[in-house]
Amino acid sequence: MRKYKISEIVVKRLPLYLRCLTYLDKMGVPTISSHELGHKLGIKPSQIRKDLAYFGEFGKQGIGYDVSYLRGEIRHILGLTEHIKVAVVGAGKLGQALSDYILLKREDFDIAAVFDRDPAKIGMEVGGVKVSPIENLKEIIQEKEIQMAIVTVPANAAQKVVNLLVDAGVRGILSFAPIAVTVPEGVRFYNVDFTMELQSLAYYLTGQGKNEY
Amino acid sequence: MRKYKISEIVVKRLPLYLRCLTYLDKMGVPTISSHELGHKLGIKPSQIRKDLAYFGEFGKQGIGYDVSYLRGEIRHILGLTEHIKVAVVGAGKLGQALSDYILLKREDFDIAAVFDRDPAKIGMEVGGVKVSPIENLKEIIQEKEIQMAIVTVPANAAQKVVNLLVDAGVRGILSFAPIAVTVPEGVRFYNVDFTMELQSLAYYLTGQGKNEY
DNA sequence: TAGGTCATGAGAAATGTTTCACAAATCGTG
DNA sequence: CACGATTTGTGAAACATTTCTCATGACCTA
Missing domain, CATH: 1.10.10.10 (Winged helix-like DNA-binding domain superfamily/Winged helix DNA-binding domain)
Incomplete structure (x- = not known):
C-alpha cells in the first residue's frame, strides 16, 4: 500500500x-x-x-x-481528476505550439493565460486565450488561481520570469529555457532542454557509447 | 580513467x-x-x-x-568537435521553433534537412533550409550522411516516420510525439513528451508529494 | 470439481547510484 | 620555506532502484 x-x-x-x-x-x-x-x-x-x-x-x-x-x-x-489551469509565459513559436497543442487535445490541462513582453504579441490569440502583458502576470495568476506554468522565454529572461511566477504563487514550473534556474523549496521545477537531449544523443554516435549494448 | x-x-x-x-x-x-x-x-x-x-x-x-x-x-x-547534421521531420510550429532555434544558435548542430508531408509546406524555408517532401527522406538523408533526427509529427505518424529514418540510416532520434515508439537495437531513441512532464508536475500539486521535502 | 495455465503482489537478492571521507596536490602568506 | 586553507580523485559505505522468485488467487476446460 x-x-x-x-x-x-x-x-x-x-x-x-x-x-x-x-x-x-x-x-x-x-x-x-x-x-x-x-x-x-x-x-x-x-x-x-x-x-x-x-x-x-x-x-x-x-x-x-x-x-x-x-x-x-x-x-x-496524479491529481488529473479535473482540468488543471496552466499559464504559459512566452508567446513565441514554441509557446504557441505548446499552447495550441494543449487546446487541441483538451485533456487534463487548460491554458488559462498566456503572457509575453512584446507589445506586438499582446492581444493575439494563443491556446484559445488572448496574450496578456507580463506586467499583469501576478494579478491574473492570482485571480484565476493558476498553480502551474510553462516557461518558453529566452535564457536571459528565464530566472526573472520564474521569480515572478513563484511570487505569484505558482507551485509547479516546466521550463524550456536552456539555462539553470533556481527555485525556493516547495516549488517543483522541471527543465526540458532539447539541445541537452541532442548532445547526449551525440555521445552515442561517437562510438564510445557502443559498449552499452 | x-x-x-x-x-x-x-x-x-x-x-x-x-x-x-x-x-x-x-x-x-x-x-x-x-x-x-x-x-x-x-x-x-x-x-x-x-x-x-x-x-x-x-x-x-x-x-x-x-x-x-x-x-x-x-x-x-560528447563528440561535439564539429557540427552534427540533423534532420527535422515535421515542419509544424514545433518543428519550426526547434529548427529556427538551432539555426539561430549555430552551436553543435546544423539543420541539414527539414521534411513534411503537407504539400503546402514544401519549399517553405525552415531552420535555414527548404522543406522537402517526406518521399525524398531516404535519398536526402543518405546523400547528406545525416545521422541524427528530430521528429515533430503527430502521434499517429511517429512510428512510420521513425521506421523511415532508421531505414535511411539514422542512429539517434529525438521524438516529441506523445506516443511509445520502438526502434531496433543500435538506434538510440529519446522521447520528450511535455504533457508527461506536466502530468508528473501535477502529482506534486496534489499534496501527496509534499512528503518529498 | 479438479488440474493446468496465467499473472499479481511482495519479500529477497542483485545491481546501480550517490555520498562520504581522506590522502595528495596546489596556492597564498608570513 | 612551512603552514593553513582549498580542492581534486578515489575507494568504501550508504542508499536507491531494479530484477528475481514464488505463494497465492483467478480463469478455463473437461
Missing part, C-alpha cells in the same frame, strides 16, 4: 503508463498484463507491478489489469 | 555541466570548483567529480577546474 514517500523516478513513470493505457482504452482493449504493457514500453513487467504497488492493488491475478480502471486510478493518483 | 561502460545517467548529466560551463566561459570565469558548480546546478560536488572521473582527470587539486578547458573536454567526450 501507500508508502510514506514515493520517489520521483516512480512518479515520472506513471504518465508513461497513463499514455499507453489511454491509447489502449481508445482501441477498446479491455485488460492488459504487466508483461504486455512492459513489452510495449520497453520496461520489465516487475517494475510496472512494483511501481503500481506503491499506490494500491489494481490488478487481478491470472487476468492482469483492467485498462479503463487502471487508467482512471493513475489519473486520480 | 575510461571505464568499459558509462551509464546513461552519467552521459545525460554531461550536457548539464556543459551548458553551465559555456555560460561561465562567456562570463569570463577562469576556474570553478566542483562545489561552486554543484551549487549552481543543485548537484552534490562529489557527484560532479565522480562523473568527470569516468573520463579522465580534468581538475587541479586546490584550484578546481579550468572552465574553458573542461568545456572543451566535455564537448570532445
Whole structure:
C-alpha cells in the first residue's frame, strides 16, 4: 500500500503508463498484463507491478489489469481528476505550439493565460486565450488561481520570469529555457532542454557509447 | 580513467555541466570548483567529480577546474568537435521553433534537412533550409550522411516516420510525439513528451508529494 | 470439481547510484 | 620555506532502484 514517500523516478513513470493505457482504452482493449504493457514500453513487467504497488492493488491475478480502471486510478493518483489551469509565459513559436497543442487535445490541462513582453504579441490569440502583458502576470495568476506554468522565454529572461511566477504563487514550473534556474523549496521545477537531449544523443554516435549494448 | 561502460545517467548529466560551463566561459570565469558548480546546478560536488572521473582527470587539486578547458573536454567526450547534421521531420510550429532555434544558435548542430508531408509546406524555408517532401527522406538523408533526427509529427505518424529514418540510416532520434515508439537495437531513441512532464508536475500539486521535502 | 495455465503482489537478492571521507596536490602568506 | 586553507580523485559505505522468485488467487476446460 501507500508508502510514506514515493520517489520521483516512480512518479515520472506513471504518465508513461497513463499514455499507453489511454491509447489502449481508445482501441477498446479491455485488460492488459504487466508483461504486455512492459513489452510495449520497453520496461520489465516487475517494475510496472512494483511501481503500481506503491499506490494500491489494481490488478487481478491470472487476468492482469483492467485498462479503463487502471487508467482512471493513475489519473486520480496524479491529481488529473479535473482540468488543471496552466499559464504559459512566452508567446513565441514554441509557446504557441505548446499552447495550441494543449487546446487541441483538451485533456487534463487548460491554458488559462498566456503572457509575453512584446507589445506586438499582446492581444493575439494563443491556446484559445488572448496574450496578456507580463506586467499583469501576478494579478491574473492570482485571480484565476493558476498553480502551474510553462516557461518558453529566452535564457536571459528565464530566472526573472520564474521569480515572478513563484511570487505569484505558482507551485509547479516546466521550463524550456536552456539555462539553470533556481527555485525556493516547495516549488517543483522541471527543465526540458532539447539541445541537452541532442548532445547526449551525440555521445552515442561517437562510438564510445557502443559498449552499452 | 575510461571505464568499459558509462551509464546513461552519467552521459545525460554531461550536457548539464556543459551548458553551465559555456555560460561561465562567456562570463569570463577562469576556474570553478566542483562545489561552486554543484551549487549552481543543485548537484552534490562529489557527484560532479565522480562523473568527470569516468573520463579522465580534468581538475587541479586546490584550484578546481579550468572552465574553458573542461568545456572543451566535455564537448570532445560528447563528440561535439564539429557540427552534427540533423534532420527535422515535421515542419509544424514545433518543428519550426526547434529548427529556427538551432539555426539561430549555430552551436553543435546544423539543420541539414527539414521534411513534411503537407504539400503546402514544401519549399517553405525552415531552420535555414527548404522543406522537402517526406518521399525524398531516404535519398536526402543518405546523400547528406545525416545521422541524427528530430521528429515533430503527430502521434499517429511517429512510428512510420521513425521506421523511415532508421531505414535511411539514422542512429539517434529525438521524438516529441506523445506516443511509445520502438526502434531496433543500435538506434538510440529519446522521447520528450511535455504533457508527461506536466502530468508528473501535477502529482506534486496534489499534496501527496509534499512528503518529498 | 479438479488440474493446468496465467499473472499479481511482495519479500529477497542483485545491481546501480550517490555520498562520504581522506590522502595528495596546489596556492597564498608570513 | 612551512603552514593553513582549498580542492581534486578515489575507494568504501550508504542508499536507491531494479530484477528475481514464488505463494497465492483467478480463469478455463473437461
